[in-house]
Amino acid sequence: MTTEAPPDWVQADPWLELAEHADDHDVDRALGQNHHTEDDFAALISPSASTRLEELALRAKSLTQQNFGNTISLFAPLYLSDYCSAGCIYCGFSSDLDKPRRRLDLAEARRELEAMKNKGFDEILLLTGDRTKFADADYLIEHTAQAAEVVSHVSVETFSMTTPEYESLAAAGCTSIALYQETYNPEVFKTTHRWGPKSNYNYRIEAPARALEAGIRSISLGVLLGLANPFSDALSTFRHARALQSRYWRSGIAISFPRIRPQLGGFSADTPVSDRQLAQIIFAFRICLPEASLTLSTREPAAYRDGLAGVGINKMSISSKTTVGGYAEPTDATGQFEISDERDIPTFCAALRERNLEPVFKSWDAVYR
């Protein structure tokens, strides 16, 4: 099922004109505010603001420092299963791809978690494909409870769940949920999410609210940059974040900025996002949502990540595997996508320190679950 238009509260259309044609005066106004509206966000992602990237970067750096100090929080993903029931055109786990599938049982996952913990990680993101009988809600709840015994901060990135399922996940020790709409454009959503539970646009767009309603402490939003008009999708993400903030005022909001990477399916971006465009979008989010956690993963190359560390971005993954498992025992399976920043932890941490940033592995405590 799909919709003709996105729900009102994520509509970007009324601001697209400004996002395309804002002038210097609009950008000045946006930079001069303490509290930012959609108009400000639109002005900051406009072509006019793109000529003032250095100014945006300076503001973004100052706000990142104000909210997060000179620190970068680190985490790593653990793919529990690559079974999948969905047909996402850009994903190496798509159910039509002929590849061997695997899932970790509890004992295997524990070995992976302990290997990650030994590397220093205290925040782990658990991932699966779309809902299957091999990796359903019960499977995730069991694995979350186990991960919560090993690390302080367990996040989950998986299929959209029901409110009671999110409640069980929170009770098992899940602190945050990552759930990306991929694109807020219903037409593009329909053509790129060809089948499976994930192809239900409305059920997915309501999932972050269900998670917060169920007591999950923070939610990570995002789109897959490259699928549709990135500026329209960025505006919708901003509006989605603000709508959740006003309704769930105790909840943390995070935004991630994945760009399409090469993967087994061979899909390439229809609307590729340049390095400068992505940086501009990140700066706009930092300026307009100064307290939100902004994440940049190993999809991006080392030099690009280093450049944005502390300049908008406050959280990063490192030493990531996008295959099922891979931390405790090496695997030659194909992952969900190819990573780009392949540095090991000491090299990456040294690069952060070089930029006067402290890598922080533990920034949460199990006592707050």
Added chain:
Amino acid sequence: MSNQAPTPLVLGTQSFESRLILGTGKFSSVDTMIKAVNASKTQLVTVALKRFNKDRAEDDLFAPLSSLPSVTIMPNTSGARTAEEAFNAALLGRELTGSAFVKVEIHPNPHHLMPDPIETHEACKRLVKENFIVMPYMPADPVLAKRLEDLGCASVMPLGSAIGSGQGLSTQALLELIIRDSSIPVIVDAGLRAPSEAAAAMELGCDAVLVNSAIAVAANPSAMAEAFAGAVDVGLNARHAGLMSRHTRAQPSSPLTSFLSDTPQS
């Protein structure tokens, strides 16, 4: 009161010569933080429980601080959204550090990090009963300050302005009311950007100030820590020296009515 000799700051059962308390987050390295703590000559630091990391020494803030002999550690409950969470965090903090001090910090809204007065009051009530030396971070609310004092808190720590905002003493008028009525130490916590604001807080009548971001993100944290320490002393000395009052109009230094006498006319 004028011409008062400097006295130590008494919090619970402990006295402190230094009236500068340091927060330990947001620094660019543990080493930088330790150097700033030393440079500030502080005797009391607060550490977020979430930054205790027994599994990874280079990521842990507690162990290096606990090796400083003249520094008392006060765990804080940053991250807690409710009284229950803060209570549990405080118990764990005492177990890990052996310190009876706790900074109660409950700010449920990540957007502005304003302290929740209702949950803070509830947490303090429970923690006082558990014999903690309870130091609540609180909104600059004179009624709440007295309610927390009535519970048996060791101090109140009203905000100068929002955490990390560097907006200085934007709550000054309310701080003055808190200071006037309080029988326990009043410590301005949060929002200070410049040492001059710390001096102003001390001149106003605060008993101490707590600083974190302004030192942690300074280009030279140790030098800034030293500057804050100096400013706290200057402000306190100025207060003890007896500040002149503010007047709305000029006051001639030779009063116009000095020739008048109370002696009955002969």
